[in-house]
Amino acid sequence: MSLIKVDFVCPKCHKKYRIKLFKEVNQDKIPEIIDRSLFKAKCSECGEEVTLDYSLVLYGEDYLIYYKVNDEKVDIKEERKIKRICTSFKDFKEKILIFRDNLNDVLIEFIKETLLRSIKEDFKDEITDIRYNSLDKNKIVFYAFGTNKYLFVNKEDYDKYLSNFKNIEISDLIEVNKDTYFKYYEMMKK
Ligand SMILES: [Zn+2]
Numbered sequence: 001m002s003l004i005k006v007d008f009v010c011p012k013c014h015k016k017y018r019i020k021l022f023k024e025v026n027q028d029k030i031p032e033i034i035d036r037s038l039f040k041a042k043c044s045e046c047g048e049e050v051t052l053d054y055s056l057v058l059y060g061e062d063y064l065i066y067y068k069v070n071d072e073k074v075d076i077k078e079e080r081k082i083k084r085i086c087t088s089f090k091d092f093k094e095k096i097l098i099f100r101d102n103l104n105d106v107l108i109e110f111i112k113e114t115l116l117r118s119i120k121e122d123f124k125d126e127i128t129d130i131r132y133n134s135l136d137k138n139k140i141v142f143y144a145f146g147t148n149k150y151l152f153v154n155k156e157d158y159d160k161y162l163s164n165f166k167n168i169e170i171s172d173l174i175e176v177n178k179d180t181y182f183k184y185y186e187m188m189k190k
Pocket residue numbers: 010011012013014015043044045046047048
């Protein structure tokens with residue numbers, strides 16, 4: 001894990017202090033990314049807490065996720081089978097959960113789109129977003145923002161879909177989200 005130290009001025013008391021920013025982290029830091037504590041700094045003088053957003057690379061066992069905010073450049077120093085880039089925290093968090101649970105993110109995006117199409121009538125336009133939540137034994141759990149509801153897909157159905165995917169490896173660092181997934185879905189479909 002590499003980190004850099006930067007000078008920071010407290011927005012409240014204006015004291016200058018030094019904070020540590022991680023440039024790359026491994027899986028141990030996942031809980032701190034999810035609850036965003038990794039992005040928080042506390043002023044040693046007045047205790048004011050600020051949340052910073054900065055780019056970093058998370059290295060998992062067989063994946064890496066480059067969380068890119070602004071134009072800060074972070075070098076990819078290690079290779080991984082799956083390489084993703086995320087430009088929003090929501091996408092970054094969701095990718096972490098998907099890869100933590102050993103799921104295919106392209107297929108998850110496809111399922112989200114399918115869910116959205118199939119339930120739209122019921123909730124009308126209430127749903128603002130659907131995000132992967134967790135894997136619960138034989139169910140894949142999604143959360144529908146705007147409705148406060150969880151949606152479930154059988155793991156068995158997911159596996160059936162996955163068996164229709166070619167086992168191709170995309171070696172590039174790609175952004176897979178609801179706007180871009182279809183391109184990769186087409187490539188992977190048998
Ligand atoms: Zn302060």
